[in-house]
Amino acid sequence: MPHDLLPLDSKSRLPSIPTNRNIYHSTSHISYLTMGRESVDALVSRKHICMKGCDLIHDREESRKAYIIYTGWACSYRLLRDGTRQIINFHIPGDLLGMRRLLTPDCDDNLCAITCLEVGDIDIESLLSALCTDNCLAMSVLWSAFRDEAIVAQHLVDIGRRKPINRTAHFFLELGARLNIAGLGTRAAYECPLTQSLIADALGLTAVHFNRVLRQLRELNAMTFHEGRVALLDSGKLEHLADFDSAYLR
Amino acid sequence: MPHDLLPLDSKSRLPSIPTNRNIYHSTSHISYLTMGRESVDALVSRKHICMKGCDLIHDREESRKAYIIYTGWACSYRLLRDGTRQIINFHIPGDLLGMRRLLTPDCDDNLCAITCLEVGDIDIESLLSALCTDNCLAMSVLWSAFRDEAIVAQHLVDIGRRKPINRTAHFFLELGARLNIAGLGTRAAYECPLTQSLIADALGLTAVHFNRVLRQLRELNAMTFHEGRVALLDSGKLEHLADFDSAYLR
DNA sequence: CGTGTTCTTGAGAGTAATCAAATAGAGTGG
């Protein structure tokens, strides 16, 4: 057993979980996801295609637009002075992008298309005025903001306190759960157009070391990531490594 | 010169910053901070005191309250199965707490009082109904959510890609800037009731190593942290170490 | 068939964690 594997019995330290939790949750999940979507779609002024590798929003550039992804993957990231990059979040179809520019238009995040991207453009001015009259929309945007914050906070915990192998297991489980909610992929496998280098930059590792971690996971028969396809061979093992619970995604 | 100091000339890689940025920003800052505050205060059903070390919100417990801090410090954190802790954010007077429970009531974050805390209780149900009628309030809550997300994202970049000394410099600058906005502390010094252990848990370091980093900063004559007081001896040096820009806090 | 990118593996260096122990301070009760 590798050193990084947490002992199973330490699970007992977790506080017990109220049984009504999931019921409460699945209802709020469905309503927030669906109720705002129509209002958002109504705001889309035009669709456009963004080629792979292009920045949707570039560092500090004043932008009067937000976006919703129809197809393709994107990521938000920040570049440091020493040339390294930290990826803050990956974005998949259905995600709202650039909402933070609504109120703080000069935030530092860059937004980049990982694959060729089909997005709907949302004009910030009309979004702002729509927020004032459409409560469904406001709640939906608020919900999306809280969800993003939850994902980033989870990501922070991952990088700050988990070892690379646990971090990596968590990453692939979270991504799988998100794709599942978006109707992409199955419980056992999904398409993932990210390079090892991109994921390493999200996990705070070097690409070289991330590659070694992937090998460890492969040798444990826990999962594989090959040619843009993730196969979750043993979700139980992965969930144990990752200490994973998908509740925060809903 | 220590190895961790970034060369000054690498600054040139940063894209240029539009000149109108600060003007735009200071206006939006003032309006969002003030305009929602009255609406929030109107929602406070009662004040209460939370003793140092007590949890305001405990892991997964169903809570129907959010809070606003009047005096004292708190932190949101998550515990891992192996007993380690990651602090997600520190909270100072004026901050809204537990807003995420509004829409996702079972999130994992714990909220703990670091000092004796004086908070205003906000009932989630009345907040939800108020949001539907009061646009000032809705914008204020949204603004607070985006700001929290920005802080956490910044924190993520810090932990993921910056070395401990740069991370630490960034932490103390950010904290100083936030306290300044809240009307606490000066540009050169501020009171900070956190222990080294707490800060280490926020920065993803061990307390031992954080202590060594503090010594490095002291030996550089950049800053000191002693007996609950932070002195920023050389902000220029610190800002250079941290690559810091406070725009995201406004 | 070359060119560039991504992936993979090895070897060595440097950094942060761990383990251990001493010091300093705050608070308590005799």
Add this chain to the structure above:
DNA sequence: CCACTCTATTTGATTACTCTCAAGAACACG
């Protein structure tokens, strides 16, 4: 006031891990 306890801080020595550098393999693309 002083011994005692508990926590926080400080320092040293050692270990383990992750990064860096380097180079080869696999693959896509024009």
